[in-house]
Amino acid sequence: MSVLDLTQDSFDGTIASGTTLVDFWAVWCGPCKMQSPIVDAFAEKNPQVKVCKVNVDNEPALAARFGIMAIPTLAAFRDGELIQRKVGLSSMEEIEDMCK
Amino acid sequence: MDEKGFDILILGAGPAGVSAALTAHARGRSAAVISADPMASPLARAGRIENYPGLPGRSGRELLAAMVGDLERLDIPLIVGRATAVMAFNGRIMVSVEQDVYQAGALILAAGAQQNARPLPGEERLLGRGVSYCATCDGMLYRGKRVAVLGLGSGSEADRAFLEGIGCQVLYFTGTQAKNAEIQGQDKVSGIAVDGAVHPVEGVFVLRDTVAASALLPGLEMAEGHIAVGPDMATSVPGAFAAGDCTGRPYQIARAVGQGNIAALAADRYLKERET
CATH class of the missing domain: 3.50.50.60 (FAD/NAD(P)-binding domain)
Known part of the structure; x- marks a missing residue:
């Protein structure tokens, strides 16, 4: 499944149902560039999970709402509720655990 | 992704890292060394070194400069910067240095004893939370x-x-x-x-000049404050090797150089096994 870019307008509607993984990132962040292919591969492997990205530079309100203090930060939602959140680079296994 | 790929990435441009780079090069491997300013090494403060064979009475600075000169002579890239994260994925190891990402088939950690620095009060608990x-x-x-x-x-x-x-x-x-x-x-x-x-x-x-090894590479096993290694300098993370002061005492150049050599040979073997 392809990875969606979320904005403040599309965020709540997207996470409202099912399981969603959100990767908070920015272009100036080296570790985010390492996280990205892992998140993409996770999306390929797990079509049942909506996999999304939030560019914290373009979406400062979303970054503030979730108190993003370091990137990459990954957050997993189920039916609109935050179920897991992890700061720093995450491996495929860690992402799979977050979305269980 | 603006990745720069090598066979072997080496963290640290001290005796262990340079020794590993020379051996990797001799084995026909493309290698790059990532380091803070090499002259920031504690070795640069050593006045006279009397127990390194063949080069009596040299200062730490002289030896470091000569070692960095070895990298230049062989066109082995020296990337000056701070490695902030390491991740293994799809059989490759990725390393971020500030805003750039480098990747390789094997990694040699050789960033010195400082890589095992004790965290400050509150540092680990609040990492990622400010x-x-x-x-x-x-x-x-x-x-x-x-x-x-x-x-x-x-x-x-x-x-x-x-x-x-x-x-x-x-x-x-x-x-x-x-x-x-x-x-x-x-x-x-x-x-x-x-x-x-x-x-x-x-x-x-x-x-710090180098991020603590255990924070840099999650899952890396430590032993008494140093990176745990086997006889071939392999760490607990497949494809990651370690050499020099980060693996334990004595903090001596001769030991670091020897371990760098062993680590590079083991990394070469590791890559070879995966190529066949």
């Missing part, structure tokens, strides 16, 4: 805010300037003030105590 090891990665999230920079290594002046440039109000501490600082906060950083005075800040950038 504590950051990378100004260029996380600085933008602190625009307009008050932050502290703890310059525990070389090059932190540049990070201070970067943070000020993007609009952070920066409190800058170095030397013993930085070494004895205490990071405070419950769920996130609220302040920093230095010399008995508490300064309210929202972020603390802890900048």
